[in-house]
Amino acid sequence: MVKTAASVAVKGLRAWYGGVEALRGVDLEVGAGEIVAIIGPAQAGKSTLMSCLSRLSDEVVGLRVEGSVAVGGEDVFAMRDVAALRRRVGLVAPLPVGLPMSVIDNVTYAPRMAGARKGPELRERAEKCLRAAALWDEVKDRLDQTATRLSGGQQQRLAIARALSHEPEVLCLDEFSIAIDPVTTARIEELLKAMRSQVTIVLVTNLIHQARRLADHTAMMWEGRVIEVQPTAAFFDSPQHELTRGYLEGRFG
Amino acid sequence: MSARLHRSRWSRGVERLFELGIRLGGFAAVVLLSGIMLFVVGEAWPFLLGRFDAIEFFTSTEWFPDSVVKVxxxxxxxxxxxxxxxxxxxxxxxxxxxxxxxxxxxxxxxxxxxxxxxxxxxxxxxxxxxxxxxxxxxxxxxxxxxxxxxxxxxxxxxxxxxxxxxxxxxxxxxxxxxxxxxxxxxxxxxxxxxxxxxxxxxxxxxxxxxxxxxxxxxxxxxxxxxxxxxxxxxxxxxxxxxxxxxxxxxxxxxxxxxxxxxxxxxxxxxxxxxxxxxxxxxxxxxxxxxxxxxxxxxxxx
Amino acid sequence: MFEATEKTRGRVGRSHVMSLALGLLTVLLAAPTLIVLAVLVYRGAPALSLDFLLSPPRAGMTAGGIFPAIVGTFYLVGLSLLVSVPLGVMGAVYLTEYARPGRLLDFVHLAIVNLAGVPSIVHALFGVGAFVVFMRLGTSILAASLTLAVMNLPIVIAATRESLLAVPYSFRQASWALGASRAQTVWHIVLPNALPGILTGVVFAVSRAAGETAPILFTGVAFYLPSLPNNVFDQCMALSMHLFTITTQVVGVPESYPAATALVLIALVLSANAVSVVLRSRHRKNRRW
Structure with a gap:
């Protein structure tokens, strides 16, 4: 269900909420099919950065953005069809959100909104996505039940299945594991590893070990900037930046 | 499902219409509501500028609007x-x-x-x-x-x-x-x-x-x-x-x-x-x- | 050591006594409502018959029935809803889902909240000035319905807005992230989940449009019309107005007539309210988040 991974290039990205500067010039390159983890303390601008990748930043009242984000070489802020961009760049939010409709309708929502008709083909696609999100076995007998009745962990995997349903080139996961248990987290991490190279994954996480387990590269954000990017092993073994060292040693944040 | 999906022109047209309707509805609602203010003030205005006497209006108990001899x-x-x-x-x-x-x-x-x-x-x-x-x-x-x-x-x-x-x-x-x-x-x-x-x-x-x-x-x-x-x-x-x-x-x-x-x-x-x-x-x-x-x-x- | 002292027992006792006293007071509150209804039933029941409901008034409204008034009320309520519900819902959707927050929007909301509380007689003035005179609709069903619609507009907007805001924002965000447009999100996610709340507001508007008298007094309702209206530019009769007329303006009306008219009016309004109660309780049960 995944087509081709696309590269992501962020250059000089700045963002303001009213007068407060949330991003102060972010530069970040993610190769096609890579997994990149972004770590850093709260208020570092990680979520704001994620919202810019699919221009969900457009919907935030009072948020002003400058700079450039390119997905697969195309400048996203120059795109006219935002909906198409959002189908190319999927997002999974920190807290699980099952849309108030049946499980199957959740997974077919994005294709339907893009013009696909209900039918066996769409159902097949939904099954694939649910399998990919390791949710199929648990929900296959209750596809017509309301999604909001699922458990938190199930809803989060549903959100991942939903994000896969529109065949994204980039998948953004914003602290996907904060509301779910370690076992489910481990299962999802397996899925992400399996998808490597088919889709580019940008992962914001507070779990340093999660970054270590999954990411090809790891980036450190601090007060609206990316202060360090390295291949993951190097990032953790020999962090160059003083603040990164301090953060990894748990001196703050 | 390899080809990217495209919404039909029809569905986009319907959407435009829906949004236009909503905007017009919102506009009409606001206009009608501000119309109340405007009309009440507007219809009272000539009286307020003309015959209206604040002292009489607020202090007199003589309400004879259709009297022939003394209104x-x-x-x-x-x-x-x-x-x-x-x-x-x-x-x-x-x-x-x-x-x-x-x-x-x-x-x-x-x-x-x-x-x-x-x-x-x-x-x-x-x-x-x-x-x-x-x-x-x-x-x-x-x-x-x-x-x-x-x-x-x-x-x-x-x-x-x-x-x-x-x-x-x-x-x-x-x-x-x-x-x-x-x-x-x-x-x-x-x-x-x-x-x-x-x-x-x-x-x-x-x-x-x-x-x-x-x-x-x-x-x-x-x-x-x-x-x-x-x-x-x-x-x-x-x-x-x-x-x-x-x-x-x-x-x-x-x-x-x-x-x-x-x-x-x-x-x-x-x-x-x-x-x-x-x-x-x-x-x-x-x-x-x-x-x-x-x-x-x-x-x- | 921790035995209940005299003082503690007194305090607990007082708490019970006060609860009981307030309870009695509240029961007393129910009394006037029930007395009013009982009086109406006692006085009106003798006149209530199918013939009363289905025949026009006769002999200078001292005999016959209230059929034209019932029909007129249905016309007025229906036509006013045709205007106030679409405009109100669209207006609320625009204000909550599209308009950018700012001073202007705050002002509009303030205006709506306040206009919901403007006396109905002021709406009557507006109706006369705007629809009867300015738009030259004359005293007609159309002018009266529009007046009722404007009166109900802020109420429909406020109820709709409240139920739109009750749909969690995270649903909208998730929908946008999946490539749905604003309109699609409104149509597929927000409106279906806000519908019960919107309907409650609509039902309230129905009961208000049916019960109000002042706004239609000078805009399109006649004391007495032997025939049913042919089009929206005709005048019509209305239950609320008919009750006012036969109570205050006509001599020789049998005692049971106004009471029976009041009963029919209350039955209409209450059945609208009953619908809203059912809707609300079902909404609470079916709430999907």
Whole structure:
């Protein structure tokens, strides 16, 4: 269900909420099919950065953005069809959100909104996505039940299945594991590893070990900037930046 | 499913239409609503600029809009009429309404609360003209026979009916205000050994102060603006009442009684719009205050 | 050491006494409502018959029935809803889902909150000035319905807005992130989940339009019309107005007539309210989040 991974290039990205500067010039390159983890303390601008990748930043009242984000070489802020961009760049939010409709309708929502008709083909696609999100076995007998009745962990995997349903080139996961248990987290991490190279994954996480387990590269954000990017092993073994060292040693944040 | 999906032109067209409709609807709604203000002011304007004499309007009790010999637009008696009926209705409705709200929100067991709320809704659903009918055919004869009055249409009759009409407003909004107080307040008070009654009077009611005040204000606003019931219940006498058993006429009743006869566009017609403007301003101020109190209460809790 | 002291017992006792007293007071509150209804039933029942409901008034409204008034009320309520519900819902959707927050929007909301509390007689003035005179609709069903619609507009907007805001914002965000447009999100996510709340507001508007008298007094309702209206530019009769007329303007009406009319009016309004109660309780049960 995944087509081709696309590269992501962020250059000089700045963002303001009213007068407060949330991003102060972010530069970040993610190769096609890579997994990149972004770590850093709260208020570092990680979520704001994620919202810019699919221009969900457009919907935030009072948020002003400058700079450039390119997905697969195309400048996203120059795109006219935002909906198409959002189908190319999927997002999974920190807290699980099952849309108030049946499980199957959740997974077919994005294709339907893009013009696909209900039918066996769409159902097949939904099954694939649910399998990919390791949710199929648990929900296959209750596809017509309301999604909001699922458990938190199930809803989060549903959100991942939903994000896969529109065949994204980039998948953004914003602290996907904060509301779910370690076992489910481990299962999802397996899925992400399996998808490597088919889709580019940008992962914001507070779990340093999660970054270590999954990411090809790891980036450190601090007060609206990316202060360090390295291949993951190097990032953790020999962090160059003083603040990164301090953060990894748990001196703050 | 390899090809990227594209929404049909048709579905995009429908969407454009939907959004256009919403924008137009929003625009029309705002225009219509601002139109009320504009029209009431606009129709009153020539009178305000011309014949209107503030001193006469607010201090004279001589309301002779269609007199042949001396036309007078003294609305004092009408203001006093509204004020007296409102004040008397509130004397009855505020304590009863607030105590009822406190009981239903804090003290009543569920098997009383649910039927209680249904009764309140029933009370709220009775149309104003039915209250007028009750005032005219039940309360008035009762007053005449029990209190030995010459007429039963007076301040007291109107106030009684208005009190009953404002009770559902005060009770249901008051209850909302009390329920908005977090349970942690009650638990904290009860953990300190306070009884239910002490918790209610010393913790919950003070915490809900603003919301309760707003409930009272909205009750007042309802009473000030009420028309048909007072038209039918208070008699028709443009004078300052000396006792609660004197007949009066309110601002609202005056418009209802005279608008039909006043020639459109004439001075009398515009004088009635001026009274309408006064009502608009009075209720607007009350509602605005209540809205601010409710918002402030929401912020704090 | 922790025995209940006299004082403690007194406090607990007082708490019970006060609860009981307030309870009694509230029960007393129910009394007038029930008395009013009982009086109406007692007085009106003798006149209530199918013939009363289905025949026009006769003999200067001292005999016959209230059929034209019932029909008129249905016309007025229906036509006013046709205007106030679409405009109100679209207006609320625009204000909550599209308009950018700012001073202007705050002002509009303030205006709506306040206009919901403007006296109905002021709406009557507006109706006369705007629809009857300015738009030259004359006193007609159309003018009266539009007046009722404007009166109900802020109420429909406020109820709709409240139920739109009750749909969690995270649903919207998730929908946008999946490539749905604003309109699609409104149509597929927000509106279906706000519908019960919107309907409650609509039902309230129905009961208000049916019960109000002042706004239609001078805009399109006649004291007496022997025949039913042919089009929206005709005048019509209405139940609320008919009750006012036969109570205050006509001599020689049998005692049971106004009471029976009031009963029919209340029955209409209450059945609308009953619908809203059912809707609300079903909404609470079916709430999907």
């Amino acid at each position: 007078r637009y003294g609305a004092l008696a009408l203001f006093v009429g509204t004020l007296s009926v409102t004040a008397l209705a509130m004397v009855a409705a505020v304590p009863v309404g607030l105590l009822g709200a406190i009981y239903l929100a804090e003290l009543a067991p569920p098997r009383v609360r649910e039927p209680g709320k249904i009764i309140i809704e029933l009370l709220a659903a009775i149309p104003s003209v039915v209250w007028g009918f009750i005032a005219l055919t039940v309360v008035s004869p009762l007053m005449v026979s029990v209190l030995d009055l010459p007429v039963g249409l007076n301040v007291a009759n109107g106030a009684l009916v208005l009190a009953l009409m404002s009770l559902p407003v005060i009770i249901s909004l008051g209850e909302d205000a009390l329920r908005a107080v977090p349970d942690s307040y009650r638990e904290a008070a009860e953990a300190l050994g306070a009884t239910r009654w002490e918790t209610t009077t010393r913790v919950v009611v003070p915490a809900a102060r603003n919301g309760l005040l707003a409930a009272v204000l909205l009750g007042v606003s309802r009473v000030v603006g009420e028309t048909m019931a007072v038209l039918m219940a208070t008699g028709h006498s443009v004078r300052i009442p000396h006792s609660i058993f004197d007949p009066v006429r309110t601002l609202t009743a005056t418009i209802a009684a005279e608008l039909g006869e006043a020639p459109k566009g004439g001075e009398h017609y515009r004088a009635l719009f001026t009274i309408g403007l006064c009502l608009f301003v009075i209720t607007f101020v009350i509602n605005w205050l209540a809205d601010r109190l409710i918002r402030r209460a929401a912020h704090r809790v």
